[in-house]
Amino acid sequence: MTIAPKAPRKLSxxxxxxxxxxxxxxxxxxVSREEMFPYLEFEGIKIHDWSKWEDPFxxxxxxxxxxxxxxxxxxxxVLDGFAQGQGHLSLTDANYLNAMKIFLQGIAPNEYNAHRxxxxxARHLGGPxxxxxxxxxxxxxxxxxxxxxxxxxxxxxxYSGFHNFSQQHDRVWYLSVPKSFFEDALSAxxxxxxxxxxxxxxxxxxxLLFVPFMSGASFNGDLPTMTFGFSAQSDESRHMTLGLEAxxxxxxxxxxxxxxxxxxxxxxxxxxxxxxxxxAQMLDYMLPRKVMSWKEAxxxxxxxxxxxxxxxxxxxYGITPPRHVEDAIGEKDVLSHQVYxxxxxxxxxxxxxxxxxxxxxxEWLSKTYPDTFDTYYKPLWDKEKRNIEAGGRHFVRGLPQLxxxxxxxxxxxxPGDPTTICQRESEYNGxxxxxxxxxxxxxxxxxPEKYVQAWLPVHQIYQGNCGGPTLPDVLEWYxxxxxxxxxxVGSVDERNWKKWHAETDVNEPEGSDATTxxxx
Amino acid sequence: MAVKAITTYDFPxxxxxxxxxxxxLVHVWFKDNPWFxxxxxxxxxxxxxxxxxxxxxVIPFAEEDPDFDPAAARxxxxxxxxxxxxxxxxxxxxxxxxxxxxxTVLA
Numbered sequence: 001m002t003i004a005p006k007a008p009r010k011l012s013x014x015x016x017x018x019x020x021x022x023x024x025x026x027x028x029x030x031v032s033r034e035e036m037f038p039y040l041e042f043e044g045i046k047i048h049d050w051s052k053w054e055d056p057f058x059x060x061x062x063x064x065x066x067x068x069x070x071x072x073x074x075x076x077x078v079l080d081g082f083a084q085g086q087g088h089l090s091l092t093d094a095n096y097l098n099a100m101k102i103f104l105q106g107i108a109p110n111e112y113n114a115h116r117x118x119x120x121x122a123r124h125l126g127g128p129x130x131x132x133x134x135x136x137x138x139x140x141x142x143x144x145x146x147x148x149x150x151x152x153x154x155x156x157x158x159y160s161g162f163h164n165f166s167q168q169h170d171r172v173w174y175l176s177v178p179k180s181f182f183e184d185a186l187s188a189x190x191x192x193x194x195x196x197x198x199x200x201x202x203x204x205x206x207x208l209l210f211v212p213f214m215s216g217a218s219f220n221g222d223l224p225t226m227t228f229g230f231s232a233q234s235d236e237s238r239h240m241t242l243g244l245e246a247x248x249x250x251x252x253x254x255x256x257x258x259x260x261x262x263x264x265x266x267x268x269x270x271x272x273x274x275x276x277x278x279x280a281q282m283l284d285y286m287l288p289r290k291v292m293s294w295k296e297a298x299x300x301x302x303x304x305x306x307x308x309x310x311x312x313x314x315x316x317y318g319i320t321p322p323r324h325v326e327d328a329i330g331e332k333d334v335l336s337h338q339v340y341x342x343x344x345x346x347x348x349x350x351x352x353x354x355x356x357x358x359x360x361x362x363e364w365l366s367k368t369y370p371d372t373f374d375t376y377y378k379p380l381w382d383k384e385k386r387n388i389e390a391g392g393r394h395f396v397r398g399l400p401q402l403x404x405x406x407x408x409x410x411x412x413x414x415p416g417d418p419t420t421i422c423q424r425e426s427e428y429n430g431x432x433x434x435x436x437x438x439x440x441x442x443x444x445x446x447x448p449e450k451y452v453q454a455w456l457p458v459h460q461i462y463q464g465n466c467g468g469p470t471l472p473d474v475l476e477w478y479x480x481x482x483x484x485x486x487x488x489v490g491s492v493d494e495r496n497w498k499k500w501h502a503e504t505d506v507n508e509p510e511g512s513d514a515t516t517x518x519x520x
Numbered sequence: 521m522a523v524k525a526i527t528t529y530d531f532p533x534x535x536x537x538x539x540x541x542x543x544x545l546v547h548v549w550f551k552d553n554p555w556f557x558x559x560x561x562x563x564x565x566x567x568x569x570x571x572x573x574x575x576x577x578v579i580p581f582a583e584e585d586p587d588f589d590p591a592a593a594r595x596x597x598x599x600x601x602x603x604x605x606x607x608x609x610x611x612x613x614x615x616x617x618x619x620x621x622x623x624t625v626l627a
Contacts, residue, residue: 042526189524342557380554387586398581400558401547401621409558421549421558423621431533432619434547447523452533459535462545462563 017058025128037126043189046254050127053249056241059136068143071231075147078227083154092220092288094159094497095488098352099286100152100225101161102278103213105351106178108148109169113182115141117193124190130249133242137198140235151228159493160483161351167479168351171466173457174278174343176407180454181275185268187450192264194246200268203243204310206236207301208276212283215291251317258318267446269322270439274406280336281343284365285357293368294336303329324439327415333369334418337377342411348395349471351480353488356384376418393487399458403436404451405443410436428452537618542566544618546611548578552625555585559621564611571607593627 011019028036040047081087091097118138125131149165156162169175185196201209214229216222250257280294292300311321340354347354357365362381365373384394400409414422415438424441426433428448435441444451460466467477475485483492523529537544542565549559562577574590582588596603598615605614616622 039526043524189526338557345557376554383555383586390586392586394555394584396556396560396581397584398560398562401549401561411557419554420551423549423559425621429533431536432617434619434621449523449529449531452535453531455534458561459545462561463535463539 013060013063014058016060017055020060021055021128021132033126037124039124039190040126043191044260045191045250045257047126047250048253050130052252053127053129054245055129055133056245057133057238059238064136064139067234071234072143072147075151075224075227075231079151079154079224082224087221087223088155088158089500090221094493095353095355096216096220096222096286096288097155097159097161097493098354098488099213099216099282100155100222101165101352102282102286103225104148104152104162105165105168105172105175106278107209107213108145108152109166110178110182111141111145111148113186114197115139115145117186117197121190121193130246133245137235137239137242140239144232144235147228147231151224154224158496160481160491161353161485161493163481163484164351164479171457172349172351172478173346173402174350174408176455176457177278178275180407181271184271184450191250191260194243195250195261195264196268196271198239198243199247200243200265200272202236202239204265204269204306205272205276205302206240207305208297209272209279210236211301212279212291212297216282216287219289219291220287247314248317251314251319255318262319263446265319266323267443270324270328270437270443271406273328274408274437274440277335277339277408281340284336284368285340285354285361290364295332295369298329298332323442324437327438330415331412333372334376334413337365337369337373338411338413339408341377341380342400342409345394345396346400346409348486349475349478349480351478351484353486353491353493355488356381356388372418395486399461401434402456402458403440404433404454404456405435405440406437407454407456408436410434412436535619540618544611544616546573546616547619547621548581549621549623550582550625551623553585555587556582566612566616567610569607570605570609570611570614573611574607594624595627597623 027033034041115138118134118141121134122131122138125134152162169179182197185193185201188196210229210232214226217225217229247261250261280298283291283294283297307321307325311319343350343352344354344356362378366378369377387394400411402408403410410421410423412422414420422437424435424437426435426441426445426448429452431452433444433448433452435444457466461474467473488494535545540563543563544566546562546564547559548562550556560578560581562573562581564573564577579590582590596605598620603614
């Protein structure tokens with residue numbers, strides 16, 4: 001009697017993951033390990049045993065593709081339905097989309113940058129586990145870029161400000177803030193990038209950077225963006241886990257890593273926090289239907305979750321809360337007002353529109369910020385209302401002083417004194433460099449060789465590198481079209497919105513006032 | 521501390537004075553006026569007189585504030601010290617160097 005050979009047993013998910021990562025790894029034989037991984041030592045980080053990396057999630061390529069395909073299918077079904085049903089008409093207001101313009105111009109291109117650098121980590125980290133985790137995140141980030149662009153492309157058919165986000169990311173002044181932030185990380189070593197983006201951006205600040213946009217979408221009738229948010233959420237939770245595992249791994253490998261990691265946390269907390277200024281003004285000024293104030297978001301997502309949660313855990317490794325965190329906490333009552341005041345005055349050179357908050361909005365701001373709004377900011381809006389009645393609308397007739405590090409116009413005030421602008425000055429190689437805060441000055445003085453290379457939009461305009469000497473020259477070089485910029489009241493978007501909503505049959509908006517774009 | 525890099529790390533400033541020829545960048549900070557969200561940045565010849573700097577660059581910028589009075593008495597400071605610029609003095613004579621901040625309040 002012969003016994004038929006048993007069919008080969010199917011590997012479990014865990015075994016398949018083992019085969020995919022560890023079993024495919026090898027030790028080099030004809031080059032040295034240092035030649036194979038040349039970027040692992042110059043930052044001073046010591047890794048003794050890469051096998052101690054605990055994979056925060058175990059995913060195989062086929063499982064990954066299956067999940068993502070299902071999520072994409074759901075997302076694209078929503079996008080189709082929204083487009084076919086003229087869903088854009090059920091937004092709270094056309095000016096809500098200013099928040100999404102900033103998201104598309106400022107964030108989506110940085111998702112692509114994240115894709116690039118995680119692909120680099122997937123090649124250059126020294127262990128198979130972290131390499132595969134970085135590979136998955138790299139693919140996620142690419143997918144986020146694509147889905148964000150596709151999600152918002154429908155609006156590009158009807159609204160201004162969406163048509164040229166990629167070029168604008170590279171050129172326009174306020175977008176140099178997120179761009180230079182991310183390029184600072186891209187030009188760092190692999191471990192600093194892990195702490196800068198994997199930990200500080202994806203873990204420490206992610207709920208302040210990402211969640212407000214998605215909540216804003218859900219409160220303002222933007223079903224596609226909300227669905228994109230859900231679609232990205234499971235990826236984001238993997239990214240957060242990776243960021244946390246990365247920092248713990250570095251801290252556990254060698255005690256000498258602790259001060260290096262601490263300095264990176266100090267730096268990247270402040271770098272990321274400054275970028276959240278754009279989110280702060282979006283929450284408090286750009287959403288027709290409010291989700292929560294910046295102050296509330298900061299208290300919940302940062303002070304409670306991170307200061308009272310995460311940093312209590314990290315204290316075990318000798319990690320302390322970020323340097324300058326007290327300055328950030330002290331700014332929560334003033335930050336959004338200062339950033340919006342800047343954007344309001346310079347929106348003639350931006351790819352979004354701004355407006356004076358209406359009475360109901362001003363009342364909300366007074367109630368939400370009882371200690372600061374009526375004293376410091378409402379008088380400015382009252383004066384601007386009188387200004388508008390007299391036929392003016394405040395756009396700055398010139399260019400502002402920029403912070404050498406965060407690149408935001410220097411409109412932030414001294415800690416504890418909302419009436420005096422904070423000016424810090426450092427000298428390097430006989431040249432003066434100004435920064436907007438203690439945090440940015442500390443970052444500059446730690447690595448001045450890096451920040452002297454900053455491509456500051458104002459200085460570049462004065463050097464003649466931005467299309468020409470006049471404002472129209474620069475705006476053309478920015479790729480702005482009529483309707484993209486300036487005041488919302490009376491803008492192309494507002495006129496169209498009113499016309500579409502005045503029509504009895506609003507099924508098919510047609511005959512918009514300006515040329516619409518079909519390039520996305 | 522210095523940048524940690526894989527090789528020599530030495531790059532010129534992207535806003536060094538020589539890139540502006542005979543000009544330089546000068547900031548003007550209206551310290552007591554929150555109407556201007558930040559100090560202004562101008563490109564001005566080093567040999568420009570204070571009178572020209574004030575009338576050709578600063579006034580057109582500051583007039584955007586409906587309450588701005590170009591004739592109002594002002595106190596000026598540079599590098600933390602009070603200065604009293606005369607119209608015929610050049611920026612260079614006043615000691616203004618590239619990227620300096622001239623601060624002013626109503627006197």
